[in-house]
Amino acid sequence: SQTIHQWPATLVQPVGSPLSLECTVEGTSNPNLYWYRQAAGRGLQLLFYSVGIGQISSEVPQNLSASRPQDRQFILSSKKLLLSDSGFYLCAWRTPSIGRNNSPLHFGNGTRLTVT
Amino acid sequence: DAKTTQPTSMDCAEGRAANLPCNHSTISGNEYVYWYRQIHSQGPQYIIHGLKNNETNEMASLIITEDRKSSTLILPHATLRDTAVYYCIVRVATGETSGSRLTFGEGTQLTVNP
Numbered sequence: 001s002q003t004i005h006q007w008p009a010t011l012v013q014p015v016g017s018p019l020s021l022e023c024t025v026e027g028t029s030n031p032n033l034y035w036y037r038q039a040a041g042r043g044l045q046l047l048f049y050s051v052g053i054g055q056i057s058s059e060v061p062q063n064l065s066a067s068r069p070q071d072r073q074f075i076l077s078s079k080k081l082l083l084s085d086s087g088f089y090l091c092a093w094r095t096p097s098i099g100r101n102n103s104p105l106h107f108g109n110g111t112r113l114t115v116t
Numbered sequence: 117d118a119k120t121t122q123p124t125s126m127d128c129a130e131g132r133a134a135n136l137p138c139n140h141s142t143i144s145g146n147e148y149v150y151w152y153r154q155i156h157s158q159g160p161q162y163i164i165h166g167l168k169n170n171e172t173n174e175m176a177s178l179i180i181t182e183d184r185k186s187s188t189l190i191l192p193h194a195t196l197r198d199t200a201v202y203y204c205i206v207r208v209a210t211g212e213t214s215g216s217r218l219t220f221g222e223g224t225q226l227t228v229n230p
Contacts, residue, residue: 006159044220090159102148102167107159
């Protein structure tokens with residue numbers, strides 16, 4: 001069965017420090033991968049998605065970047081954190097398809113980031 | 117995407133069936149109904165989805181009315197671990213970005229009592 005691992009679970013970082021959050025998926029090949037940020041009101045904001053190694057699409061301009069160095073590895077990074085980067089970050093994957101895709105997203109357990 | 121309406125909260129006795137309703141009266145013909153749940157401080161967990169027919173998996177059953185304007189998620193034997201916020205989402209099966217923009221509303225806080 002497929003599993004998704006995301007770490008760390010919680011992180012407290014000072015303003016201006018770098019960030020690296022890692023996500024790995026097991027049990028599937030060539031998954032579509034996603035980074036979301038969840039706001040306090042439970043809305044999910046899509047930050048980045050990737051349909052293959054080295055391919056990254058950014059949804060919103062921001063202080064963050066993403067990379068996919070391996071098929072099942074997705075990394076969220078920042079060179080210098082801002083206070084506004086605090087939040088709950090979620091990694092997700094789903095089965096790829098050509099054209100219409102109704103396969104569901106599967107989420108990791110998230111990282112609670114607090115920038116102080 | 118069609119808007120959904122769910123009750124704010126529900127209670128259920130442990131071992132009994134939990135029936136969570138969702139109204140999506142503006143749903144269009146190519147929109148799927150998805151259910152997720154989220155336990156506090158964890159990521160959303162996919163439960164089930166369907167288009168027209170009723171669906172069942174190891175977690176739950178999804179009953180969609182014939183006019184598709186509402187649906188019910190059924191947890192047949194609720195346990196204390198089923199206590200969570202349950203989200204009903206209507207989503208078109210399209211390409212990558214639009215199909216991935218999940219909008220979670222307030223959902224239903226289900227509390228399973230011993």
